[in-house]
Amino acid sequence: MYVADFEVLAFFILLFISIYMRIKYSMETEQNREFLRLVISLDAANTFDVLGAWAINYNWPPFLKYVFNTAYFFSCTLVAYIFFYYCASYFYKDRQQKVTALKFNQYFFGAYLALLLVNIPTGLLFSFEKDGTYVRGPLFSVVMLAAGFYLLENIIFILRHREAYSRHQRSILLLFTVLAVVLPLLQLFFFPEYLTNFFFGTLMVFMILLSIETPDEQELNATIENLDRLKEELEEMVEEDTRTLRTTEQQLRNLTLQMSYALTGAIDAKDRYTSGHSARVASYSRMLSARLGMNEDKQQEIYLMGLLHDVGKIGVSNKIINKPGKLTDEEYAAMKQHPVIGYKILSKITLMPEISTGARWHHERPDGRGYPDGLTVGEIPYEAQIIAVADSYDAMTSYRSYRGVMPQEAVREQVEKGKGTQFNPRIADCMLQLIDEDKEYRMHETPHDKDDTNVNQ
Secondary structure, eight states: OOHHHHHHHHHHHHHHHHHHHHHHTOSOOHHHHHHHHHHHHHHHHHHHHHHHHHHHHTTOOHHHHHHHHHHHHHHHHHHHHHHHHHHHTTTOSSHHHHHHHTHHHHHHHHHHHHHHHHHHHHOSSEEEOTTOOEEEOTTTHHHHHHHHHHHHHHHHHHHHTGGGSOHHHHHHHHHHHHHHHHHHHHHHHTSOHHHHHHHHHHHHHHHHHHHSOOHHHHHHHHHHHHHHHHHHHHHHHHHHHHHHHHHHHHHHHHHHHHHHHHHHHHHHHHOTTSTTHHHHHHHHHHHHHHHTTOOHHHHHHHHHHHHTTTGGGGGSOHHHHTOSSOOOHHHHHHHTTHHHHHHHHHTTOTTOGGGHHHHHHTTOOTTSOOSSSOOOTTTSOHHHHHHHHHHHHHHHTSOBTTBOOOOHHHHHHHHHHTBTTTBOHHHHHHHHHHHHHOTTOOSSOOGGGGGOSOTTO
């Protein structure tokens, strides 16, 4: 068979494969599209190879010799270029992502095309003598190296991203790449020129065809891609809902804080002797929780507990609360009900059930002598133990009808004395640290506090 006939045969074989691909693989994927481009570029290489050979053998005008041979070298490198993009499409699922990531390959190919065009007037790659003899130029090796660049890059890419390919795909694609390098060398030393092109254009394409996904695999991959898109859409919806919830949560927090200040104001208005007490207890409680290593959310939670710890006093008679002298046993028993009353009020706030903790148990003691439930250290909520220390400290550092603010040293002595009986020792130690750091004794009630219930918020 005449060697050029192999090229004609290859053309029709590749045309048949193109039609077969369009029919069987009607569900287009990026891999299928790149494969069809590869088949077309191989057909172009075969066609221009035959036309270039005829132009030389039949001594066609020099312009046509240059055109067909230039087109042949261009299409050969284009085959390697597209083959690399075909392999890369298994890793980059999105074409735009692939094009962006492999931008350098486009620049390299553009430079190669420019060199082919420059060759026509300069003969840097190849030229023709007056008698039609084909002459290789000083940069002819660039023709081989350009295609070799993509083939070498392809081997590295497949090995680096081997997880993107099935085992048989990886084997076939690597084998194709290796043969693409070996066959031209065999052609150079052993085989007729066109015979090698035939094998390269047909046998290798059949090998790649074996690596193409089947229609079932395509359907599965399409389903996976749809699920991935659905997942992304759901994640975006969740993020949007999360942002909305955070905004709503912040609004609820602000509303809760404002309501807490309103209740605190009502308590302070009821008890003329302890105006500002709740705000100071809340502030001291937050300072203690920070010293104990609690996070910001927990500190804010304890701050609100401290702010509302005496809300139950709303249910106690004004005569009892504002009595200047000593309370009778009956009056004291009524006063001792304010933790229970506060608990009942705050427990109705279902969005923040923990906020009632401080109100009910801030008068409990580790030794079991507190009220209203007589709990011991292991039973008292930790938050309530913090508020108990802050509450007692403010009681000692506030003005009363029968005394002024206690001296700092006396307050320190009482806190030290109450460790293990009235106060949790660890929390008491944190309070002692705050006292020792307060060199100028600023942590006490001032006349300004009577008019400002939002101290140290």
